[in-house]
Amino acid sequence: MGFETKATIANFGGKLLKLEHDSTSTKTKMALNLYLPPAATSGSNTKVPVLIYLSGLTCTGDNCAEKGFFQCYASKHGIAVVYPDTSPRGANIQGEDESWDFGSGAGFYVDATEGDWKNNYNMYTYITEELPKALFESFEVLDAGRVSITGHSMGGHGALTLFLKNPGKYRSVSALAPITNPINCPWGQKAFTGYFGASNKGKWAEHDATELLKKWEGPFETLIDVGTGDNFYKNGQLLPENFEAAAKEKGVEKGVSVRYQKDYDHSYFFISSFAEDHVNYHAKFLLK
Amino acid sequence: MGFETKATIANFGGKLLKLEHDSTSTKTKMALNLYLPPAATSGSNTKVPVLIYLSGLTCTGDNCAEKGFFQCYASKHGIAVVYPDTSPRGANIQGEDESWDFGSGAGFYVDATEGDWKNNYNMYTYITEELPKALFESFEVLDAGRVSITGHSMGGHGALTLFLKNPGKYRSVSALAPITNPINCPWGQKAFTGYFGASNKGKWAEHDATELLKKWEGPFETLIDVGTGDNFYKNGQLLPENFEAAAKEKGVEKGVSVRYQKDYDHSYFFISSFAEDHVNYHAKFLLK
Numbered sequence: 001m002g003f004e005t006k007a008t009i010a011n012f013g014g015k016l017l018k019l020e021h022d023s024t025s026t027k028t029k030m031a032l033n034l035y036l037p038p039a040a041t042s043g044s045n046t047k048v049p050v051l052i053y054l055s056g057l058t059c060t061g062d063n064c065a066e067k068g069f070f071q072c073y074a075s076k077h078g079i080a081v082v083y084p085d086t087s088p089r090g091a092n093i094q095g096e097d098e099s100w101d102f103g104s105g106a107g108f109y110v111d112a113t114e115g116d117w118k119n120n121y122n123m124y125t126y127i128t129e130e131l132p133k134a135l136f137e138s139f140e141v142l143d144a145g146r147v148s149i150t151g152h153s154m155g156g157h158g159a160l161t162l163f164l165k166n167p168g169k170y171r172s173v174s175a176l177a178p179i180t181n182p183i184n185c186p187w188g189q190k191a192f193t194g195y196f197g198a199s200n201k202g203k204w205a206e207h208d209a210t211e212l213l214k215k216w217e218g219p220f221e222t223l224i225d226v227g228t229g230d231n232f233y234k235n236g237q238l239l240p241e242n243f244e245a246a247a248k249e250k251g252v253e254k255g256v257s258v259r260y261q262k263d264y265d266h267s268y269f270f271i272s273s274f275a276e277d278h279v280n281y282h283a284k285f286l287l288k
Numbered sequence: 289m290g291f292e293t294k295a296t297i298a299n300f301g302g303k304l305l306k307l308e309h310d311s312t313s314t315k316t317k318m319a320l321n322l323y324l325p326p327a328a329t330s331g332s333n334t335k336v337p338v339l340i341y342l343s344g345l346t347c348t349g350d351n352c353a354e355k356g357f358f359q360c361y362a363s364k365h366g367i368a369v370v371y372p373d374t375s376p377r378g379a380n381i382q383g384e385d386e387s388w389d390f391g392s393g394a395g396f397y398v399d400a401t402e403g404d405w406k407n408n409y410n411m412y413t414y415i416t417e418e419l420p421k422a423l424f425e426s427f428e429v430l431d432a433g434r435v436s437i438t439g440h441s442m443g444g445h446g447a448l449t450l451f452l453k454n455p456g457k458y459r460s461v462s463a464l465a466p467i468t469n470p471i472n473c474p475w476g477q478k479a480f481t482g483y484f485g486a487s488n489k490g491k492w493a494e495h496d497a498t499e500l501l502k503k504w505e506g507p508f509e510t511l512i513d514v515g516t517g518d519n520f521y522k523n524g525q526l527l528p529e530n531f532e533a534a535a536k537e538k539g540v541e542k543g544v545s546v547r548y549q550k551d552y553d554h555s556y557f558f559i560s561s562f563a564e565d566h567v568n569y570h571a572k573f574l575l576k
Contacts, residue, residue: 010517010551012561066355066556229298263298268354273300 003138006031012075013038016065021134025126026088027119032131033065039078040141047143049171049286050135051279052082054127054151054158056177057187058105060085064152067268073279079286080142084131086154091120101187102194108182109158110207112195121195124207128162128169148172148282152271153232154179154187156224160209160243164216172285174223174278176271177230180243181210187237210239213246220247221255223281225274227264291426294319300363301326304353309422313414314376315407320419321353327366328429337434337459337574338423339567340370342415342450344441344465345475346393348373352440355556361567367574368430372419374442379408389475390482396470397446398495400483409483412495416450416457436460436570440559441520442467442475444512448497448531452504460573462511462566464559465518468531469498475525498527501534508535509543511569513562515552 007018014037023030040048051074053064061083064070074081087107093116096103107123136144149170151159156178163173182188183204196203205211213220226233226240233240240258247256264270295306302325311318328336339362341352349371352358362369375395381404384391395411424432437458439447444466451461470476471492484491493499501508514521514528521528528546535544552558 009553009555009557010515010549010561011557016557069357069360069560072357072360072560227298261298265297267297269297269299269304272357272360273298 003134011035012071014071014075015041016071023088023126023130025122025130026091028088028091030088030126030131031061031085033061033083034135034139035065035071035074035081035083036139036141037075037078037080040080047141048078048080049143049146049148050080050082050132051282051286052084052127052132052147052149052159054109054149054155055083055086056151056153056155057086058100059155060105063268064271067272069272069275070279073276077279077283077287079279079283082131082135084127087123088120093117093120102190106154106191108154108188108191108195108207109162110192110195113200113203114195114197117195123158124162127158128166146171146286148286150174150176150278150282151178152176153238153266156180157182157188157209160222161207161212163222164209164212165206172222172282174281176225176274176278177227177233177238177266178209178224178240179238180224181208181239183208183211184242185237185239210242210246213243213250213252216250216252219255220250220252222257223278224256224258225261225264225270225277226258227261227266227270229263230266230270232266291422299323300359302359302363303329304359311376311414311418313410313418314379316376316379318376318414318419319349319373321349321371322423322427323353323359323362323369323371324427324429325363325366325368328368335429335431336366336368337431337436338368338370338420339570339574340372340415340420340435340437340447342372342397342437342439342443342446343374344439344443345374346388347443348393351556352559355560357560357563358567361564365567365571365575367567367571370419370423372415375411376408381405381408390478394442394479396442396476396479396483396495397450398480398483401488401491402483402485405483411446412450415446416454434459434574436574438462438464438566438570439466440464441526441554444468445470445476445497448510449495449500451510452497452500453494460510460570462569464513464562464566465515465521465526465554466497466512466528467526468512469496469527471496471499472530473525473527498530498534501531501538501540504538504540507543508538508540510545511566512544512546513549513552513558513565514546515549515554515558517551518554518558520554
C-alpha cells in the first residue's frame with residue numbers, strides 16, 4: 001500500500017517525512033514519521049540502513065521525532081529512522097479510548113486474540129511485516145537487508161520482543177527504559193489480559209522479553225539504559241533486573257549491557273540524553 | 289526575589305531546573321527553565337557562563353528546552369542556558385489572550401508604554417535586569433561576567449535588540465529566523481502599535497534591530513540562520529536582507545553572517561538542526 005506524504009521537513013541536513021497509509025493489519029489509516037538522512041536525499045543511489053524506533057504508551061510517531069534527537073546522530077551515520085504509531089487510531093472499539101495504558105496509544109506490539117481487539121490491534125504484524133514491506137516498496141533508498149530496532153518503555157518491550165521472536169530479521173536491538181518482563185508488571189498484565197485473555201499465559205510468554213531470552217539459543221547482545229529516578233522503574237513496571245537474571249541464566253550476560261543512569265527519569269529528557277549512544281550502538285551493526 | 293524549584297530533571301549529564309518566581313517587573317509569577325551543565329552540578333566551585341535563549345511567539349521557556357537541543361551542546365561546553373517565558377501570564381488585561389501574536393506569549397521583549405500593558409508588559413526590564421540579577425543571587429555557580437544571548441523569531445528580535453541597546457552587557461549575540469526589522473513587518477507593527485502606540489515611532493525605532501544597527505558604533509558580529517522554506521520569512525515578517533543592508537551601510541557586513549538554509553522552515557526542526565552551530569559560536573566568546 002502506498003504512502004501519502006503529508007509533510008516534508010528539512011532536519012539535520014536530511015528530510016523528515018510525515019507519512020500516512022491504509023493498513024491491512026489494523027484496518028485503519030496509520031501515520032508515521034520517516035527520517036531520511038542526507039545520504040538518502042543527496043540523489044546518489046546508495047541505499048541507507050534503517051533503524052526502527054518504537055514509542056511508548058500514549059505516544060505517536062511524533063514525540064520522539066520532535067524530542068528524542070535520534071535524527072541528529074542518524075544524520076551523521078547515514079541511517080534512516082522510522083517512527084511508527086503505537087496503536088491503531090479510531091478503530092471504534094468500545095473502551096478503546098478509556099485508559100492511557102490500554103487501547104489507543106497502547107498497542108504493545110502484539111496481535112490481539114481477544115474480542116473486538118483482534119480485528120484491529122495487530123501491531124505485531126504491522127511492525128514486523130506490513131510496514132517494512134510497504135516502506136521498502138515505496139522508498140528504494142532504504143536497504144531491506146540492514147534493519148535494526150530500538151524503542152522506549154512499551155516500545156523497548158516491542159524492540160526486545162520483536163528481535164527475540166525473529167532471529168535474523170534485525171541486525172541489532174537496544175532499548176531505553178524498556179518493559180522487560182510484562183507478564184510480571186501491572187502495565188503488561190493489564191494489556192495482555194485485554195489483548196490475549198487472562199488465562200492464555202502461553203501467549204503472554206510469547207511476548208515477554210525475559211521469557212523469550214530464556215528460550216534464546218546462541219549469542220545475544222543489547223544496550224539498555226534505565227534511569228534510577230524513573231518512577232515507573234521504581235514502581236516495578238520495567239523490571240530490568242529480571243531480564244539481566246535471564247541473561248545470566250543463559251550465559252549471555254556479557255552481551256547484555258544494562259546501564260542504570262543516575263537520577264534520570266522516564267521522559268524525553270532521558271531519551272535525548274542517550275540517543276547518541278543508542279544510534280552509535282546500532283551503527284556498529286548497520287554500517288559494517 | 290528567590291526562585292521556587294518546581295522540578296529538577298537530569299539531562300545531558302547536567303540538570304534542567306523548572307523555576308518560578310514573583311516578578312516585580314511584570315507583577316506576575318514568571319516561570320522559566322535553567323539548564324545547569326555537568327560543570328555546574330559537579331560540586332566544584334568553578335562558575336559557568338550563561339547563554340540566554342529568548343523564545344518566539346506563542347512559546348514558553350519549555351518549548352526550546354524540550355525540542356531545541358541547546359542543552360546537548362551547552363553540556364559539552366560547560367555553559368548554562370536560561371529559557372525565560374515570552375510574556376507575563378494571567379495579568380488580566382482585556383484582550384491579553386485574544387490573539388497569538390499580541391499579549392500573552394508575545395511580549396516582544398519591550399517595556400510597554402500604553403494603556404494597561406505598561407503595568408505588566410515590561411519584558412525588557414525583566415530580561416535585561418530583574419531576571420539575571422535574581423539568577424546570579426540565587427545560583428552562585430552562574431558567572432555574571434560571562435553572559436551571551438540568542439533567540440528564535442520574536443526571540444531573535446529580542447536577542448539582537450537587547451544586545452544592540454546594551455553595549456558590553458552580553459559577550460555575543462546570535463539568532464535563528466529573527467524578526468530583524470519589526471517596524472516594517474506586520475508582527476512588529478501590530479505589537480509596537482499596541483505596546484507603544486501608533487504614533488510613537490521614536491520608541492518603535494528603539495526596539496528595531498535594523499534601526500539600532502544603523503546607530504551602532506564600532507565592530508559588530510553575529511550569526512543568523514534563516515530557512516528558505518520558512519513561510520514567515522517568505523511573507524516578509526523577518527526581513528534579514530534589511531538587517532544585512534544596515535550592516536553594509538555601517539561597514540560591519542563582514543561580521544554579520546546571515547546564512548540562508550535551503551528548505552528549512554520556522555519550526556524546532558530548524559532550530560535543533562543549527563543549535564550546535566549557535567552554541568559553538570557563543571562558546572568562542574564565553575569560554576575565552
